[in-house]
Amino acid sequence: xxxxxxxxxxxxxxxxxxxxxxxxxxxxxxxxxxxxxxxxxxxxxxxxxxxxxxxxxxxxxxxxxxxxxxxxxxxxxxxxxxxxxxxxxxxxxxxxxxxxxxxxxxxxxxxxxxxxxxxxxxxxxxxxxxxxxxxxxxxxxxxxxxxxxxxxxxxxxxxxxxxxxxxxxxxxxxxxxxxxxxxxxxxxxxxxxxxxxxxxxxxxxxxxxxxxxxxxxxxxxxxxxxxxxxxxxxxxxxxxxxxxxxxxxxxxxxxxxxxxxxxxxxxxxxxxxxxxxxxxxxxxxxxxxxxxxxxxxxxxxxxxxxxxxxxxxxxxxxxxxxxxxxxxxxxxxxxxxxxxxxxxxxxxxxxxxxxxxxxxxxxxxxxxxxxxxxxxxxxxxxxxxxxxxxxxxxxxxxxxxxxxxxxxxxxxxxxxxxxxxxxxxxxxxxxxxxxxxxxxxxxxxxxxxxxxxxxxxxxxxxxxxxxxxxxxxxxxxxxxxxxxxxxxxxxxxxxxxxxxxxxxxxxxxxxxxxxxxxxxxxxxxxxxxxxxxxxxxxxxxxxxxxxxxxxxxxxxxxxxxxxxxxxxxxxxxxxxxxxxxxxxxxxxxxxxxxxxxxxxxxxxxxxxxxxxxxxxxxxxxxxxxxxxxxxxxxxxxxxxxxxxxxxxxxxxxxxxxxxxxxxxxxxxxxxxxxxxxxxxx
Amino acid sequence: xxxxxxxxxxxxxxxxxxxxxxxxxxxxxxxxxxxxxxxxxxxxxxxxxxxxxxxxxxxxxxxxxxxxxxxxxxxxxxxxxxxxxxxxxxxxxxxxxxxxxxxxxxxxxxxxxxxxxxxxxxxxxxxxxxxxxxxxxxxxxxxxxxxxxxxxxxxxxxxxxxxxxxxxxxxxxxxxxxxxxxxxxxxxxxxxxxxxxxxxxxxxxxxxxx
Numbered sequence: 001x002x003x004x005x006x007x008x009x010x011x012x013x014x015x016x017x018x019x020x021x022x023x024x025x026x027x028x029x030x031x032x033x034x035x036x037x038x039x040x041x042x043x044x045x046x047x048x049x050x051x052x053x054x055x056x057x058x059x060x061x062x063x064x065x066x067x068x069x070x071x072x073x074x075x076x077x078x079x080x081x082x083x084x085x086x087x088x089x090x091x092x093x094x095x096x097x098x099x100x101x102x103x104x105x106x107x108x109x110x111x112x113x114x115x116x117x118x119x120x121x122x123x124x125x126x127x128x129x130x131x132x133x134x135x136x137x138x139x140x141x142x143x144x145x146x147x148x149x150x151x152x153x154x155x156x157x158x159x160x161x162x163x164x165x166x167x168x169x170x171x172x173x174x175x176x177x178x179x180x181x182x183x184x185x186x187x188x189x190x191x192x193x194x195x196x197x198x199x200x201x202x203x204x205x206x207x208x209x210x211x212x213x214x215x216x217x218x219x220x221x222x223x224x225x226x227x228x229x230x231x232x233x234x235x236x237x238x239x240x241x242x243x244x245x246x247x248x249x250x251x252x253x254x255x256x257x258x259x260x261x262x263x264x265x266x267x268x269x270x271x272x273x274x275x276x277x278x279x280x281x282x283x284x285x286x287x288x289x290x291x292x293x294x295x296x297x298x299x300x301x302x303x304x305x306x307x308x309x310x311x312x313x314x315x316x317x318x319x320x321x322x323x324x325x326x327x328x329x330x331x332x333x334x335x336x337x338x339x340x341x342x343x344x345x346x347x348x349x350x351x352x353x354x355x356x357x358x359x360x361x362x363x364x365x366x367x368x369x370x371x372x373x374x375x376x377x378x379x380x381x382x383x384x385x386x387x388x389x390x391x392x393x394x395x396x397x398x399x400x401x402x403x404x405x406x407x408x409x410x411x412x413x414x415x416x417x418x419x420x421x422x423x424x425x426x427x428x429x430x431x432x433x434x435x436x437x438x439x440x441x442x443x444x445x446x447x448x449x450x451x452x453x454x455x456x457x458x459x460x461x462x463x464x465x466x467x468x469x470x471x472x473x474x475x476x477x478x479x480x481x482x483x484x485x486x487x488x489x490x491x492x493x494x495x496x497x498x499x500x501x502x503x504x505x506x507x508x509x510x511x512x513x514x515x516x517x518x519x520x521x522x523x524x525x526x527x528x529x530x531x532x533x534x535x536x537x538x539x540x541x542x543x544x545x546x547x548x549x550x551x552x553x554x555x556x557x558x559x560x561x562x563x564x565x566x567x568x569x570x571x572x573x574x575x576x577x578x579x580x581x582x583x584x585x586x587x588x589x590x591x592x593x594x595x596x597x598x599x600x601x602x603x604x605x606x607x608x609x610x611x612x613x614x615x616x617x618x619x620x621x622x623x624x625x626x627x628x629x630x631x632x633x634x635x636x637x638x639x640x641x642x643x644x645x646x647x648x649x650x651x652x653x654x655x656x657x658x659x660x661x662x663x664x665x666x667x668x669x670x671x672x673x674x675x676x677x678x679x680x681x
Numbered sequence: 682x683x684x685x686x687x688x689x690x691x692x693x694x695x696x697x698x699x700x701x702x703x704x705x706x707x708x709x710x711x712x713x714x715x716x717x718x719x720x721x722x723x724x725x726x727x728x729x730x731x732x733x734x735x736x737x738x739x740x741x742x743x744x745x746x747x748x749x750x751x752x753x754x755x756x757x758x759x760x761x762x763x764x765x766x767x768x769x770x771x772x773x774x775x776x777x778x779x780x781x782x783x784x785x786x787x788x789x790x791x792x793x794x795x796x797x798x799x800x801x802x803x804x805x806x807x808x809x810x811x812x813x814x815x816x817x818x819x820x821x822x823x824x825x826x827x828x829x830x831x832x833x834x835x836x837x838x839x840x841x842x843x844x845x846x847x848x849x850x851x852x853x854x855x856x857x858x859x860x861x862x863x864x865x866x867x868x869x870x871x872x873x874x875x876x877x878x879x880x881x882x883x884x885x886x887x888x889x890x891x
Contacts, residue, residue: 234760234768241759339846340839348839355832363824370811370820378816380805383753385761387810392824522767524735526720550724559729581728596771597730616770617733621726626733628767 002146005055011048016133023126046103066152075158075584077555085169092145099135123191155586161598167227175220179285181213186282215649222642235630240389246288253281256357268337342414349407356400405458431457451513497652504645514634548623561615577602577615609633
């Protein structure tokens, strides 16, 4: 199968090169058969990469340990679902995963894009094929997933225990889907620049792709936080690690784009800015991959260091220089249709919202790269950790949260003073009320107080929008409240879906504020012994060590420590935390320990606070256990916020839901131009 | 976890009510004296990870944990010493660094002196965040400064442009002669809109508000 996989990779390179060369050459202008061949090359590229992926999966499933990748990331006793996820657990497999998914998206873009944009499609095919070719080249020349070993070992190395978690089955592909799908909007942007079709057409063509990409990134980042929380055992979910930062960067620029693109759609403004953002988002997705794979910055998440970093750096620089040069040549054609009419307008609010998104992205990038810069300037190695990022980003994040509430309250074009007063009264009152209540309750952490107060303000804004919309519908169509509410959202999916996304963000911020009140302690307990910890809400939790048991489960020996928990004297349950010693079985009856014992955290989730219990180990091989007990307020709201955000995103991108019965304007320009160019079948 | 809407709303309510009525949000710890019981031996101690020493008073001392949260573990994990020693139980560096902190505390050193001693021994890299001095100030200040600067320039440019738009609009409303709107209208001025055009305008404006 490796031979077939290898052959498929070489075929993919040739097919991809054909699509890229013919697509970029523009020779297909006036030659429909060439345009068709470029499109078909994209489908073929997906086909051959599917063969390559199937070959690797076959190797993984059949335990072909002669393949170096299969040996490195699996073992005979690895549970089936982790064998499937081992495909993207290592660098080589993840490169193939990237290539196959990109080729799938490229094929879907060719297939699903309405015919009126057909004039752009050969250029789109050229861009997607170039990026796919880059990944295939890296695999063929630097990191080949089909590399064979000199001898065939009886068993594999196994999968890192921390990757043996359901979060790691879903989180990396989601993040990859986010990174990868940015290529499609980028390809359309480049196609629009190359073809000089710079009206709103390309923006409409990529609308669903951009939301999808942003949604996948959001899901991937949230699942990554969840995995870190339940698996890594340090009691938090975000550590400002370079690889985490790398995933946040394109999310921030895509978030900025999703806001600024509305200004282009409604008012014909910010055309240059939107192009810049899309190109920047694509480059940041490649930058994230470069950070993860180059080893240039220390990170706990990095893949094994290898020379693929040079490939990515070269590609990143080339793509950046070429894209922005192209944008520069079309600069004059991207002038705004109308000027900004007032500083008190939604357009202006979106501009400042974009400034903050990009400001945060810059500060994250700056902090991530500052150790390299400092070493270059001063010759001294430094570390830039959470205290730095929190100091720089928290104020900007709070300003952004404030704008989340301000933006929807300001009208397009120009807002009057009377309108502002009417719009802001209730939301501001809600924010002040929440702040006053919390301050009266004794909350003295300034940032937490501000975050929760602003969360109250934004909630007030969102509630007001929903209430006014529902009431207006009810009056206009004589509908019941639930029906009016349902139809309001269904008929204005983009607007109200967006508000639900904002609600998700508010929940996130409130949950982040809760992190300021994290409480923890360590204790050594013999069976029957107890320790108490008071939570920020004033509850007293008592943890009684019940004992330690050992048993075998799947591919590991489990050492489980059990704790009985009471709250204010009332028993609320038993929480177990584990040490897992994984082993491989090179021959029947033969066992080899693989990796160091890993820790499984015991968590009791409640809406108020999580009890987070870590069994650190035993004293002198006895049942006397060392624990870390942590009380984490509001953490569950991070995951709830993620779910709300995804629901909002799905509503936004759900097909249909046109505001009124007015017919949509046809993209007549594209069809006319196409007919003229002869690129239509 | 299944969460109903009522549970969600209830949870938020309980939380706000709890926060409002309990008075203090500062957390406190209470450690009960553990009952001394015999602890049985584990069947396979090696599978339970490295043997641990019992937790001492210093391990939970806020002074010690506070200092450790300012210092990075030297094992290459990028975590602070406290988090590493209480998370990565395979790390041999963080327990040793923890002992160094305890030893320096016993010598009567202040938090800053302990941090300075670590910097002298391990270099500036041991700090979890660089000291805000010298070139490092650029690191701290530049992002916020850039946002302020760009925001300020953006504000100034947009303000000037919007004023120009207002002036131009006022000029066009006043007409070429500078007379008030409507005065001296000639036959070449814009004709009044038809009902169809007004309906379309209304729709467009409605669209803008979506």
